[in-house]
Amino acid sequence: MIRIQKIEAQRLNLRLRKTLRMSFGEINEQHVLLVRTTDVDGVQGVGEAGVMSGPYWNADTIEGTHAVVTRYAAPWLEGRDFANLTEYSQMLHKLFRGNGSARTALEMSFLDLEGKKSGRRAADLLGDGARRTQIPVGWTLGSNDLGLAIEDGERVINERGHRMFKLKVGIVEPEKEAEYAGAIARHFQGRARVLVDANQAWSYAEARDIVLRFQDAGVAAIEQPTPGHDPIAMRRLREETAFRIPIIADEPLTGPSVAKLHATHQSATAFALKPQRDGGLMASLKTAAIAQNAGIQCYGGTMLETSIGTAALLALYASVPDLSWGSELFGPLRLDGDTTTEPLLIRDGHLQLPEGPGLGVTLDEDRIRHLASLS
Ligand code: MUC
Numbered sequence: 001m002i003r004i005q006k007i008e009a010q011r012l013n014l015r016l017r018k019t020l021r022m023s024f025g026e027i028n029e030q031h032v033l034l035v036r037t038t039d040v041d042g043v044q045g046v047g048e049a050g051v052m053s054g055p056y057w058n059a060d061t062i063e064g065t066h067a068v069v070t071r072y073a074a075p076w077l078e079g080r081d082f083a084n085l086t087e088y089s090q091m092l093h094k095l096f097r098g099n100g101s102a103r104t105a106l107e108m109s110f111l112d113l114e115g116k117k118s119g120r121r122a123a124d125l126l127g128d129g130a131r132r133t134q135i136p137v138g139w140t141l142g143s144n145d146l147g148l149a150i151e152d153g154e155r156v157i158n159e160r161g162h163r164m165f166k167l168k169v170g171i172v173e174p175e176k177e178a179e180y181a182g183a184i185a186r187h188f189q190g191r192a193r194v195l196v197d198a199n200q201a202w203s204y205a206e207a208r209d210i211v212l213r214f215q216d217a218g219v220a221a222i223e224q225p226t227p228g229h230d231p232i233a234m235r236r237l238r239e240e241t242a243f244r245i246p247i248i249a250d251e252p253l254t255g256p257s258v259a260k261l262h263a264t265h266q267s268a269t270a271f272a273l274k275p276q277r278d279g280g281l282m283a284s285l286k287t288a289a290i291a292q293n294a295g296i297q298c299y300g301g302t303m304l305e306t307s308i309g310t311a312a313l314l315a316l317y318a319s320v321p322d323l324s325w326g327s328e329l330f331g332p333l334r335l336d337g338d339t340t341t342e343p344l345l346i347r348d349g350h351l352q353l354p355e356g357p358g359l360g361v362t363l364d365e366d367r368i369r370h371l372a373s374l375s
């Protein structure tokens with residue numbers, strides 16, 4: 001039994017090393033809420049949620065996330081006993097609705113605490129325990145200068161051995177983007193596969209033609225080409241255009257019940273997992289189980305976490321039944337600052353599961369203080 005003494009939240013402000021362009025606009029900032037949960041024995045667990053600037057990718061804001069943790073959750077959790085993360089997560093569902101970012105940061109910090117108390121790795125406390133000790137991690141290439149993107153791709157293959165590149169599309173004319181993606185796919189053929197992510201850019205009518213262009217360009221998969229709220233329309237698009245290119249669902253998967261609907265209608269080949277969007281770590285585990293039962297593959301998504309959140313997602317993705325599409329856990333490499341003393345290790349294109357209990361990371365309080373002082 002773990003009795004919670006105190007839950008504290010701290011806001012950190014980071015910048016992206018390079019502008020992230022998506023179909024809906026440019027992102028340069030990452031706002032992080034660090035959550036620390038301390039039990040009556042003085043053991044502390046840590047978690048985080050990151051919001052890319054404002055409520056642009058989804059509805060969450062850093063201010064709302066902070067308010068939910070400190071005002072609507074902490075006072076009801078402090079002083080209470082919980083046997084495990086499952087019980088803790090059930091309590092969070094009684095306390096507030098939605099707010100996947102707040103739920104994720106709270107669950108992560110409880111998971112880290114539970115691991116530290118029991119001497120077990122976070123990955124062993126999730127689902128049926130760790131199924132992998134490393135997971136593939138991709139890298140995003142720039143979408144507007146082919147020469148630079150190829151140079152960057154060669155550099156990171158050399159340095160870290162990535163075997164998957166992601167390109168953001170839905171930003172300029174689709175014809176140009178398909179041509180660009182094709183040039184990258186051809187250049188790295190046999191060494192790295194190329195995924196494109198349209199972040200819901202195109203209407204269904206537009207997508208019919210566009211998706212086929214990316215298929216012909218040799219792209220390995222396309223993430224969220226259309227607005228995702230209608231699983232039947234997503235399925236119809238796949239059937240009517242008879243395209244073979246795998247579709248990864250992302251933005252619409254806002255929880256296990258929605259994931260169930262998408263699974264029933266077979267709206268996608270794969271589901272991107274993202275606890276902040278799924279509604280927490282436990283919700284992501286449920287989404288992964290729903291995918292497995294429906295023969296849908298999984299992809300380990302990111303919301304650009306620092307090394308704390310990345311370690312938690314690594315534990316989650318190490319424990320899910322399927323991870324056919326690998327992951328995009330490159331948050332710490334894209335952020336101008338970090339929260340831990342040591343970076344997570346990437347070896348031969350694979351992020352390595354740390355050995356230590358809980359999330360297996362050590363906080364760097366000086367770096368955290370610095371990030372908290374930035375506006
Ligand atoms: C997404 O998949 O839409 C965060 C980082 C990134 O590359 O994309 C976003 C999330």
Ligand code: MG
Nearest residue numbers: 197223224250
């Ligand atoms: Mg996406």
